[in-house]
Amino acid sequence: MNKAKKILHIQLLPLLSGVQRVTLNEINEVNTDYPSKYAYYVVCNGVGPLTNELEKIKIPFFLIPELKRNISPFNDIKSLFKMIRFIKNEEFDIVHTHSSKTGLIGRLAAKISGVKKVVHTVHGFSFPAADNLISKIVFYFMEWFARFFTDELFVLNKTDYELAIKKLKYNKDKVHIIPNGINIDRFRPQQKTHDGFRVVMVGRLWEQKNPMCLVYAAEMLLKKYSDINIDFIGDGDLRDTMQNYLNKNNLSNNIKILGWINDVDKLLPKYDLFVLPSLWEGMPLAILEAQSCGLPAVVSDIPGNSDLIHNNLNGFVFEKNDASDLSSKIEMIYLSVDLKKEMSLKARDIVCDKYSSLIRNDAIIHHYEN
Structure with missing residues (x-):
């Protein structure tokens, strides 16, 4: 019997907003369609609705409280070393990251740890929408630098595909448009009975x-x-x-x-x-x-x-x-x-x-x- 391929998803927050639900849905549905073929793990910065759901479906998770949205050299370096140690100990086959700064730290940690395949999903590049020049430059540099540690980049729309290739200089072969998807049997119309x-x-x-x-x-x-x-x-x-x-x-x-x-x-x-x-x-x-x-x-x-x-x-x-x-x-x-x-x-x-x-x-x- 083949050994299950170990996949680590790296998230920032333990919420159940869209970014986290994409990961949770993938884990749920892939495990149903391909039982015992993949072993999923999740990293985030604390407990919350996401970790509650992971516990229900018996998916292991690892907490790194130092993962923060804002730039903090002390926390960022500490989270990087914690992540390297965790990835090396678990010997993951694939690391899949999400969000800008967490994605950079996660991809860097995965490459240092010798992970064979490192992928990242762009849930909307933040640098084009930054409200000031300094933020735009910082977010752009993080995304540009992270490409050196990315084997494959998943984008959700054509605009981000063009940004990845033209602005961030990704090789076309590494960038793939994969739109989000949902369970159409679970989300379906019903007869409305309310007024107003x-x-x-x-x-x-x-x-x-x-x-x-x-x-x-x-x-x-x-x-x-x-x-x-x-x-x-x-x-x-x-x-x-x-x-x-x-x-x-x-x-x-x-x-x-x-x-x-x-x-x-x-x-x-x-x-x-x-x-x-x-x-x-x-x-x-x-x-x-x-x-x-x-x-x-x-x-x-x-x-x-x-x-x-x-x-x-x-x-x-x-x-x-x-x-x-x-x-x-x-x-x-x-x-x-x-x-x-x-x-x-x-x-x-x-x-x-x-x-x-x-x-x-x-x-x-x-x-x-x-």
């Missing part, structure tokens, strides 16, 4: 996802329509700021922050519309999950989002960070039952045709094996 119009955003409440843009847009809509309700499924740095704004402006009856919810597949079909106002993305899992449940989507016009959503087909794109434009696009769907129905059907059809997890996982396994 329900809008949902799923994602981490932090700067990248730009949730306040939806709050401002909702505030405009609620001045005209009282039967619109907006839920945020997620948590993060901006939660208190958002809640204070909702309380101060008497919006908390119509706009709710629900926190992280594991069974989001059971909740999504109960909504009428999905919104994602992000400032940058790779290919949001949340959009695919919502569309698979038959929800039209209104999303910011950025790479990743605009690869999935097309005006008047399965939703609308709106001008990035423009709450007024977002408000008007939501209103168009709110006012037209026929438009919402047409977009709903198309949304489901596109996901089933192009973005199932079976397609995605087969592509990943192909590159793991070759």
Whole structure:
């Protein structure tokens, strides 16, 4: 009997936002499709929803508290040496990293440790969206430097493919477009029984996802329509700021922050519309999950989002960070039952045709094996 191939996924946070759920879904589904062929492990910086789910499915994880999002020479060096020691001890066949700085540390540690195959998934390059020149230069240098320790780079959309080759100077043979995929049997439409119009955003409440843009847009809509309700499924740095704004402006009856919810597949079909106002993305899992449940989507016009959503087909794109434009696009769907129905059907059809997890996982396994 062949020995199971050992695969280490390196994550930063123990959350269950899109980046972590991509890893968790892969582990769950590949282990089901290829029992005993792969032995998965995960590294992150602490315990949380991700590690809770890993415990349920008996996947080992290793904690490195020094892994931080912000640059910290002391913590970064310490996390690098801890990771090298762990990788050498476990003798992994493949190391698969995620996110910018953690991806750099993880790929460097893997190469120093002699891992034969080191791969990285880009969930949206951060340097093009950096808000100042210094940040742009730092993020660019990290991504450029990390290519020397990368055997294969997975990107989610054509824009990031072009950036990897033209800006970061990757060899074309190393870069592969592998879109995110979801379980279309788990995420499926259901009959709606509620009154009014329900809008949902799923994602981490932090700067990248730009949730306040939806709050401002909702505030405009609620001045005209009282039967619109907006839920945020997620948590993060901006939660208190958002809640204070909702309380101060008497919006908390119509706009709710629900926190992280594991069974989001059971909740999504109960909504009428999905919104994602992000400032940058790779290919949001949340959009695919919502569309698979038959929800039209209104999303910011950025790479990743605009690869999935097309005006008047399965939703609308709106001008990035423009709450007024977002408000008007939501209103168009709110006012037209026929438009919402047409977009709903198309949304489901596109996901089933192009973005199932079976397609995605087969592509990943192909590159793991070759």
